[in-house]
Amino acid sequence: EAGVAQSPRYKIIEKRQSVAFWCNPISGHATLYWYQQILGQGPKLLIQFQNNGVVDDSQLPKDRFSAERLKGVDSTLKIQPAKLEDSAVYLCASSRDRGLETQYFGPGTRLLVL
Amino acid sequence: AQTVTQSQPEMSVQEAETVTLSCTYDTSESDYYLFWYKQPPSRQMILVIRQEAYKQQNATENRFSVNFQKAAKSFSLKISDSQLGDAAMYFCVLTGANSKLTFGKGITLSVRP
Numbered sequence: 001e002a003g004v005a006q007s008p009r010y011k012i013i014e015k016r017q018s019v020a021f022w023c024n025p026i027s028g029h030a031t032l033y034w035y036q037q038i039l040g041q042g043p044k045l046l047i048q049f050q051n052n053g054v055v056d057d058s059q060l061p062k063d064r065f066s067a068e069r070l071k072g073v074d075s076t077l078k079i080q081p082a083k084l085e086d087s088a089v090y091l092c093a094s095s096r097d098r099g100l101e102t103q104y105f106g107p108g109t110r111l112l113v114l
Numbered sequence: 115a116q117t118v119t120q121s122q123p124e125m126s127v128q129e130a131e132t133v134t135l136s137c138t139y140d141t142s143e144s145d146y147y148l149f150w151y152k153q154p155p156s157r158q159m160i161l162v163i164r165q166e167a168y169k170q171q172n173a174t175e176n177r178f179s180v181n182f183q184k185a186a187k188s189f190s191l192k193i194s195d196s197q198l199g200d201a202a203m204y205f206c207v208l209t210g211a212n213s214k215l216t217f218g219k220g221i222t223l224s225v226r227p
Contacts, residue, residue: 031213042205042217043159055213089157098213100147100166105159 025094
């Protein structure tokens with residue numbers, strides 16, 4: 001069974017530029033999560049999707065971050081415009097469903113904003 | 115509110131020896147899962163082991179096992195026959211019915227050859 005796929009693996013941009021990350025969850029997984037992990041900290045949930053609907057985006061900085069999962073499979077996370085403090089690893093995870101489930105993580109995208 | 119506490123920021127173990135990583139947690143839910151995730155320098159979050167709270171038997175996965183003490187709200191990870199590839203940050207994680215993961219601060223494990 002293929003795991004969670006993410007691309008790109010690394011991205012370097014200048015502040016005020018825009019960037020997009022892509023995630024493909026494990027086949028059949030209905031729930032998809034995006035996390036932001038700043039160096040030295042644990043991951044912080046940005047947004048949770050159930051199929052193509054948003055379940056929780058309470059910690060997503062909506063003035064600059066957006067995410068979509070239009071067909072209930074792949075998802076993209078966008079930052080526009082980027083700030084220096086957005087430098088982090090962006091992790092995508094998926095689970096079979098909501099509730100008591102195991103989340104499986106992708107390899108992450110390392111973003112550096114200069 | 116759920117909390118997870120990992121009080122040791124770093125540990126070191128000799129290759130082939132055994133090491134135990136400690137974790138305590140708090141939750142008001144009666145049904146929950148506990149996990150240990152490993153994060154090597156590549157930064158991928160890798161599932162090591164899962165424990166369902168309703169199960170009395172401690173989970174094991176090859177060289178990895180847990181000591182789950184539900185009444186004491188303690189969940190430690192034992193790594194036997196430590197290998198160089200075990201060097202990583204280890205997170206103790208709790209989840210409940212709302213799918214939210216609560217992470218501990220993590221512990222950095224180094225393995226001495």
